Amino acid sequence: MIMNVKEYIESGILELYVAGALSPKENEEVYEATQKYPEIKNEVEEIEKALGVLSTSIMPVDIPIPFDVIKKKIEEQGETAKVIPLEAKKTNWIAYTGWAASIILAAGLFWMVNQNNELSSDIKSQTLKNAVLEQQIVDANANLDEATALINLLREKDITPVGLGGQAVAPDAYAKVYVKKGDTKVYIDALGLPEPPEGKVYQVWSLKLNPLTPTSIGLLEDFAEGNKVFELENDNESEAFGITLEPAGGSESPTLEQLYTLGVISATP
Template identity: 30%
Template sequence: MNVTEYIESGILESYVVGAVSEQERREVQCLSSIYPEIQQELDQLALSLENYALLHSVEPPADLKSRIMAELTFEQSTEPIIRPMPVDFTTDRPTFKASWIVAASVGLLMFVLSFFLLARLRSNQDSLAKLQNANSSLQKEVTQLKDQQQLLALLRQPGSRTVALHGNEKAPNGDMLVFWNPKTREVAVEVHSLPALQPDQQYQLWSLVGGKPVDAGVFDATTANQQIQKLRRQIDRADAFAVTVEKRGGSPTPTLTTLLAMANVDA
């Protein structure tokens, strides 16, 4: 993401004065928590707005309240005041033709105005749809960036290991990576290519310790290649890692007939 272009887009100014949508507000808050440059720009804009308001503030005159109260005088009257409505009988009444022309002109004007407003509405809807699509793409980029940051944090820790798993004859094009840190016991997978499964199935990672399988967590073969998935299980020991196909949610023991890949940690 280009932080400079985002700051220069004008959305931060709109956010400070409250002229953004709820989705845009969440977007700015999310990005400002990730990028210190955006948070710094928001602080400067807020300070500038506060200084501008203080600079142009005007103290009302001291006698303003008394002058207003003096103008608010009410006279009570027990009898209603009735005034005749002036009627000028000397003026000729408008003819039917003139009235029809006026009505037709007003109708035409309303039609043109309605057409103009409808065109503006469609244009605004198109612009809103484009902004929503752009915002959705930006959110996906932020999610991917967070995933990459988690991976980098895992890989930068001392002792982190990367194990490449390749599919057997049941998944000849299978390809994925396992990231594991014995000290933090964190495990993550990066799927490059795995066969699609039924909705009630999931892939399950196993840690082999002394030949015995230990559940390392379940994951999906996502359509977005190279999407990192951090597993919820923690593994402190592993001689090898293996992948099987299990029912959704995982299984306490591996189904050996669905074994797709296996690799030693030190291979």
Template identity: 30%
Template sequence: MNIQAYIESGILEEYVLGTVSPQEKQEVECMSHIYPEIKEELLRTESALEEYALKHQTPPPASLKESLFAKMNFDSVQEIDDTNTDEQTESTHFEAGPVTNMRPVTQEEPRVIDNVFNSVETKVVTPFWARLAVAASVLLAIFAGWSATEMSKVKKDNEEMASKMGTLEKGFSYAQSLASLYRNPEYKTVHLAGLEKSPQSSVAAFWHTATNQVLLDVQNLPKPPSGKQYQLWSIVNGKPVDNGMIDQEFSGRVLKMKNTKPGAVAFAITLEKEGGNPTPTMEEMYVMGKVV
């Protein structure tokens, strides 16, 4: 498995952000247990995201709470007083008469009912805790929306940061490869300088004399026109040997070319038709360098 390609795929960053599917989550966790490099990169990504979020976190505006409560009307609680109706009074007296015929006589006093045609208006009072709960819900919804927006920004920033980190890692790997080639005594370094066709051009060839392997570092070459491609040659016994076509995306890369033959005395690059020629076009030679 290509561990580096898996790391550079971006799935670790999505795992940390929680945007992967359950299957992908299980895959990342499994791979991190199998490969220490993936686990180390996962921990480093989590740490970098946490550090970035803490560094760039934006607290809610201080005026948010005040402005929210200012828009809400909390009326004072009014209690409804029950109106007591007039109590009915009854008067009791005895009519005069013989003692044996005395009996209590009850007489109802007339009651006066005011506002008989006026409807009683009842006001429903909402408890204060209910209003407070509504306010808290609104506040929570606003805060959730604000948090989602901030999280979206963090995710975008994290993607940009991951892209920059990937570019830096590629640049670091490229620099390491070059340094290793320059220090390796098994490789002969041949500097190909620009000719009259392109004086500003510069290329470095690395020739492993034991295996005849040739590696190329294009430091400066004009972008080839459409339908054209650069071709590398080595001069062996006075004859050009084809060392292969140079990839169109040659910047910032160490290119592996075709092996040369023993006894190479020089290397050169010409501009040929796309796909190459069996012999070099001398009028289109851009750089050349002798083996020292």
């Protein structure tokens, strides 16, 4: 910076500089000048001093403020500045831990509720399966009982099987009647009969042959279910058995056109 130092000083820029009336750029320029020219620096210091004396001179009263007051304020503020972050840190840890615990707890509860729901639903379906299985066992036991009863029946000493052959209406049909000596019960094995059409039912007749006298001993109701072995009461002196297809509820006398099977009891078993 080439300049006339005296001129620079006389311009009055240094007074403005000390009073703080210059722009930041001008301030930097003056600062550089003070660094470069000791006369300028000296001038600045004298202006500063003169203004300082002027200032203190106008004070009407002493307003003592010991430096300790300032220092204490700074230290107090330093303490709070130090203490606050520490507290904040501690509080934060507790808060974070709390939040973390809450989130974990919430997640855990959610998981447990979920698990509980799943297990409840599993139990329900298992209970249902159990019920089904129990029913199957009951059914199986019932079937077994029936089968056992059937086998026992067939094995009895005094039982007489009577084969009933297919007739004109249903040549392929067949049936068996088991008659027990000295017992009014007869058992009809109707496995060889076709499924009766809707609204029709098989009726079993006990026959006297001479003269031919049919007597109804019962209907094979609920034909589709079970093992197709029917137990009927027969207190007649039967010589033969016939099965006809009759309207639901049965008929007074057999409809001979609808005679499905017929068989005669052998004279001597």
